[in-house]
Amino acid sequence: MSNMHKKLAVIVASAGFMVPVLAQAGVEVYGQARMSVDFSSNDDAAAGYEDKAIAISSNASRLGFKGDEDLGGGLKAMWQFEQEVAFDTSTWGSKKRDAYVGLSGGFGTVLAGRINTPYKNSTQGMDIFVDTRGDYNGIISAVNSDKATFGGRFDNSIQYRSPDISGFKGAIAYSTRPGGSDELPLTTAASDQDAYSLSGSYTQGPLYLTAAYESLNAFTTVPGGTDDATAWKIGGAFTLGGATTIGAIWESADKGGTNNDRDAWYLNVAHKMDAITLKAALAVADKTGGVADTGATQFALGASYALSKTTEAYALYTMVSNDSAAKYTVEGVGGVTGKDVSSFSVGVNHTFSSK
Secondary structure, three states, X not given: OOHHHHHHHHHHHHHHHHXXXXXXXXXXXXXXXXXXXXXXXXXXXXXXXXXXXXXXXXXXXXXXXXXEEEEEOOEEEEEEEEEEEEXXXXXXXXXXXXXXXXXXXXXXXEEEEEEEOHHHHHHHOOOOXXXXXXXXXXXXXXXXXXXXXXXXXXXEEEEEEOOOEOOEEEEEEEEOOOOOOOXXXXXXXXXXOOEEEEEEEEEEOOEEEEEEEEEEEEEEEEOOEEEEEEEEEEEEEEEEOOOEEEEEEEEEEEOOOOOXXXXXXXXEEEEEEOOEEEEEEEEEEOOHHHOOOOOEEEEEEEEEEEXXXXXXXXXXXXXXXXXXXXXXXXXXXXXXXXXXXXXXXXEEEEEEEOO
């Protein structure tokens, strides 16, 4: 056997033993493989650029490791490390996801690290097309841009999550700097870029209600200094007869500076029929700062089929219709000011875990 073959044999053997060894150590290996074929258009008229494309997409596929330890007296230590994995290019760590260590008990949970904000978590479960081309972040959390401003993850953060008290839950997070180093040497401008996020929710049977607020301090450069970016939203969902769920979100967001504020709303419905779930969503962004022709509308229609408890196939169509001065887009596609963006996707999502 050649040296190369021997090395390959060692790698394969090590991979085969890794999962059971980690499981015995109390570590869960988990993730999602989310692949799709997407037929997209952004009406880009610029010379040298295509206005239509077929893409094989990984859609926030991920791989993570997590574990916990019972410390006694109702106290538990926990940790998680998760990274995005691009299955379309076989790239590990293509984007950072949650990574933290924490303690939980009767008082609630305290976490420190890079973590989903309470603002994001408050309505993420209401996004029926999450991590697909129909994701509501085409408009929700975005302000006349092809990238979301709010509802992400904070680096350098500490977060508290309350216990469930008769259906009520709350969460608050603070970051010393959500998108960069907070260590010395540190400029005064960088030290001003802290952030906080908070949310509250109520769950009772088929009813879910939530409200959230987020502030990204010193986020936008303005004449003579900087300005904060702030957003708040309220949302609710109700399940009828255990089969049909209706959701609604209202959001008011301001990136700071002049004419950077807008209101938006989002409505959706999902109806489950055995293994098939039919879905529809509509989002509308009002004009930004009262400036004409800066609004947009997004709709998404789709269906998913549960092949098993951990695997589903789906198809969807979504489109963002921009006013002449707006630049919203669908997830994963670069937008063009004043142009409509659309995508038809067919995909498979698979969830896996060592437990």
